[in-house]
Amino acid sequence: MVTAPSAAPLEDRASKERLRLWLRILRATRMVESELRERLKSGFGTTLPRFDVLSALYRRPDGMGMSDLSRFLLVSNGNVTGIVDRLVADGLVLRGKRDGDRRASVVRLTDEGAAAFEAMAGAHEQWIDELLAGVGEADARQLSAMLKSFRSNWEAEP
């Protein structure tokens, strides 16, 4: 038994700390997401993925390609197809063709879709504000910056 007493390798300690952090992030995210899902359903009869798509499209009145959408939302191509299909069926989204490239489609909100999103956006922001109430503005700013750099490290890889 000659294991060093407090000599747990520094890197090992940091590793445990990161694992702990990850598990907590995961829990927090799931709690918030599940609350949002529930409120979106009971309040507006819609789902989180649908809201995400509407939200993405709202920022682009000119529309986005399916692939842009899937890249932006970080979900698979096939996934977006299904969600957009349902939104189209509900009249909230329009699938158009791009001139000069018959492969690509351009997806954009209908007026009804834009109105639907506007009706939800305020409530959504307010819910987030409420659910993250425990995080002060300074903390939010710091955390946000950290996550931004974290993301940058990420996207530089390919």
Next chain:
Amino acid sequence: MVTAPSAAPLEDRASKERLRLWLRILRATRMVESELRERLKSGFGTTLPRFDVLSALYRRPDGMGMSDLSRFLLVSNGNVTGIVDRLVADGLVLRGKRDGDRRASVVRLTDEGAAAFEAMAGAHEQWIDELLAGVGEADARQLSAMLKSFRSNWEAEP
């Protein structure tokens, strides 16, 4: 046009900052989760939800009830049923009955299940360490503490 120049209500600024924070947390979580999912699949032929269940059961050699499991993992009851069904079919998990209460079942790892988890746990921790490499130990600790208090605020509600 008499809108005050820098007089955006303080609460409004904080609200925007929290929304921004939430969106970044969401992106970061999705990126890490999708990377983990991919590595679990290619490296061990399993999935994230299965890993989560094995991980939860590993910490409880005496087993857990289905409801405990679903509460712990923050997923619905019906969901756990399906995942455990598949794990049982694969021989990694055992469904037992509790003496004195024929409703409750006790789910525990088989030896094979424990071995399977042990084989993955090290790699998993290492992956997290790599994926969160951008976060220093001090930051991790602080963030972790913040999320812990965040969670506490949460669970006190019911």
Next chain:
DNA sequence: CCGGTATATTTCAAGCATGAAGTTTCAAGG
């Protein structure tokens, strides 16, 4: 023009996820 490669999207099977409805069992109170 032709063939090959790359891009944009859809389709499909399998698994995950929820919420609601159903089954069985337990625990009390009459």
Next chain:
DNA sequence: CCTTGAAACTTCATGCTTGAAATATACCGG
């Protein structure tokens, strides 16, 4: 007893999600 209500699970319909295979189109070098 025996009903009534709660608790532990399961089942089911629906929708989300992925990754792989299929389709269709575009582009490019010969």
